[in-house]
Amino acid sequence: MNCDICHTEKATIFFSQMAEGKLQKVNLCKVCADDKGVTDPTGFALADMLEGMGKQTAVDTGPARNELVCGSCGFTQTDFKKTGRFGCADCYHVFDEGLDGLLEAMHKHTRHVGKAPQSFPEANDRAAASAPVSVAETNPRARLSELRQALSKSVEDEDYEEAARLRDAISRLETILGES
Amino acid sequence: MRFSTLLKKPAEWMRTTGPENDIVMTSRVRLARNLVGFPFPGWAKKDDRTRVMEKVRPALEELAEMKDSFSEEMTQLTAIEKQVLVERHLISREHAAKGPGCATVMNRKQTVSVMINEEDHLRMQAIRPGLQLLAAYRSLDQIDTELEVDLPYAFDRQYGYLTACPTNLGTGMRASAMLHLPGLVLSEQINQTIQGANKIGLAVRGLYGEGTEALANLFQISNQNTLGMREEDIIAHLDRVIGQLIANEKNARMKILEDRPTMMQDQIGRAFAVLKYAHIISSKEALNHLSMIRLGCDLGFIPEEERECITVLLTEIQPAHLQISAKCKLSPEERDILRADIIRKSLIGLTPPDFGSILTNRDNDDE
Ligand SMILES: [Zn+2]
Numbered sequence: 292m293n294c295d296i297c298h299t300e301k302a303t304i305f306f307s308q309m310a311e312g313k314l315q316k317v318n319l320c321k322v323c324a325d326d327k328g329v330t331d332p333t334g335f336a337l338a339d340m341l342e343g344m345g346k347q348t349a350v351d352t353g354p355a356r357n358e359l360v361c362g363s364c365g366f367t368q369t370d371f372k373k374t375g376r377f378g379c380a381d382c383y384h385v386f387d388e389g390l391d392g393l394l395e396a397m398h399k400h401t402r403h404v405g406k407a408p409q410s411f412p413e414a415n416d417r418a419a420a421s422a423p424v425s426v427a428e429t430n431p432r433a434r435l436s437e438l439r440q441a442l443s444k445s446v447e448d449e450d451y452e453e454a455a456r457l458r459d460a461i462s463r464l465e466t467i468l469g470e471s
Numbered sequence: 472m473r474f475s476t477l478l479k480k481p482a483e484w485m486r487t488t489g490p491e492n493d494i495v496m497t498s499r500v501r502l503a504r505n506l507v508g509f510p511f512p513g514w515a516k517k518d519d520r521t522r523v524m525e526k527v528r529p530a531l532e533e534l535a536e537m538k539d540s541f542s543e544e545m546t547q548l549t550a551i552e553k554q555v556l557v558e559r560h561l562i563s564r565e566h567a568a569k570g571p572g573c574a575t576v577m578n579r580k581q582t583v584s585v586m587i588n589e590e591d592h593l594r595m596q597a598i599r600p601g602l603q604l605l606a607a608y609r610s611l612d613q614i615d616t617e618l619e620v621d622l623p624y625a626f627d628r629q630y631g632y633l634t635a636c637p638t639n640l641g642t643g644m645r646a647s648a649m650l651h652l653p654g655l656v657l658s659e660q661i662n663q664t665i666q667g668a669n670k671i672g673l674a675v676r677g678l679y680g681e682g683t684e685a686l687a688n689l690f691q692i693s694n695q696n697t698l699g700m701r702e703e704d705i706i707a708h709l710d711r712v713i714g715q716l717i718a719n720e721k722n723a724r725m726k727i728l729e730d731r732p733t734m735m736q737d738q739i740g741r742a743f744a745v746l747k748y749a750h751i752i753s754s755k756e757a758l759n760h761l762s763m764i765r766l767g768c769d770l771g772f773i774p775e776e777e778r779e780c781i782t783v784l785l786t787e788i789q790p791a792h793l794q795i796s797a798k799c800k801l802s803p804e805e806r807d808i809l810r811a812d813i814i815r816k817s818l819i820g821l822t823p824p825d826f827g828s829i830l831t832n833r834d835n836d837d838e
């Protein structure tokens with residue numbers, strides 16, 4: 292099989308990338324791959340995968356107008372297109388439109404089913420995995436108020452073991468968020 | 472633990488063996504984790520990176536597994552020291568280039584290493600000899616569970632562990648095995664193998680180069696998908712495919728021995744001659760010949776005791792390791808001379824390969 296770019300050299304590097312909304316196999320020779328900066332095939336493919344996302348940004352590279360910005364870290368849609376990385380955990384919530392399409396192309400799945408921290412026991416529950424996702428699940432501040440409500444309920448129920456666990460979780464989150 | 476102590480001993484995986492060790496050199500598992508409330512390292516300002524490091528580093532150092540660990544900020548290491556860690560697969564090339572607010576913590580045995588503020592706040596890795604992906608995962612899983620008590624992770628019920636790059640989302644887990652596949656390379660089946668693995672969502676890469684260009688015939692196979700499968704299922708899938716690759720590699724070796732025994736003898740004999748007597752040798756030439764000596768061990772032409780020495784040499788002849796042993800910076804020409812010296816010294820007891828078992832087939836060689 293020959294290289295997709297120069298068509299003369301034998302292809303030795305193979306990977307998949309998104310183009311025009313479809314997953315395509317790409318075959319490159321060593322020279323062309325180096326030329327394109329393909330050292331990490333997954334990183335390279337991302338730039339094109341982003342085209343599969345719902346939102347379109349202006350084609351020109353001038354100052355973006357009305358661009359979506361992450362309130363927590365100031366990351367923009369353009370930054371994501373440029374780097375293929377997000378700025379912070381909250382970005383996943385801000386830029387979620389079209390994200391499932393991107394994840395589907397990358398992982399063939401859109402929902403996590405593996406390990407979860409013990410402060411998220413319900414995430415291990417397969418039944419919960421198909422329930423709609425609330426804001427609290429992606430936003431740490433919303434998560435904090437959720438935990439506080441759960442705490443007052445567990446105190447009412449005299450479930451002190453659960454209350455102690457929640458109190459720990461709350462104080463950790465508070466420290467991190469600078470709200471203590 | 473000081474850097475010099477770390478250097479003195481080869482990593483534990485080099486000195487011990489594991490299942491399928493003739494073809495599978497190592498199994499590695501890496502987990503990516505981030506803390507709630509801080510931007511990812513690539514987007515974070517220096518202050519935020521430093522604050523993350525100041526939370527993560529003590530939490531790691533307190534773990535029983537990390538007792539008397541090597542723990543250092545990247546700014547405190549010289550370029551050569553960082554390169555040594557890269558050559559030992561303890562940190563990534565990207566991490567070696569990092570500045571303030573970035574650190575590396577690893578245990579004495581060099582079986583667990585953690586990069587702080589690489590692409591994610593935490594990149595933890597466990598490495599084992601042979602095919603032991605699940606064991607490597609279990610040891611890392613335990614460390615991860617201990618850490619989450621002190622470090623609130625960025626986690627989402629739908630997307631799992633949130634990572635800077637969506638390609639790592641979900642489990643944040645990359646499991647990989649380093650395979651020695653001279654049979655598939657010599658029989659020109661390697662590109663086919665790479666494409667086949669690609670089709671089922673696995674990536675295969677040459678350790679020091681790509682495709683048939685891969686030096687030392689070493690290849691790394693890893694999962695590409697991290698979201699939507701349980702950690703154990705990702706590993707079981709990899710284990711199945713690696714099992715098949717091992718069978719293919721063994722078949723390829725047997726087929727070469729049957730069809731082209733003289734070619735096999737020539738490759739191993741040449742490797743022996745060059746490594747024993749060369750006084751100037753490039754990294755590329757050395758790696759490829761060491762691969763053939765290792766193959767000679769697997770096939771019973773070279774005593775089994777040489778295997779550990781060959782494994783250690785693969786690392787010791789890398790540029791930064793050479794310069795550390797010379798205690799000075801070396802030009803490429805000087806490195807080629809020192810490399811040949813070190814190899815000759817290490818292989819001083821190596822006796823010529825004994826091809827007795829295949830000499831009888833010689834007349835059938837159709838090469
Ligand atoms: Zn090309």
Ligand SMILES: [Zn+2]
Pocket residue numbers: 361362363364365366378379380381382
């Ligand atoms: Zn953000």
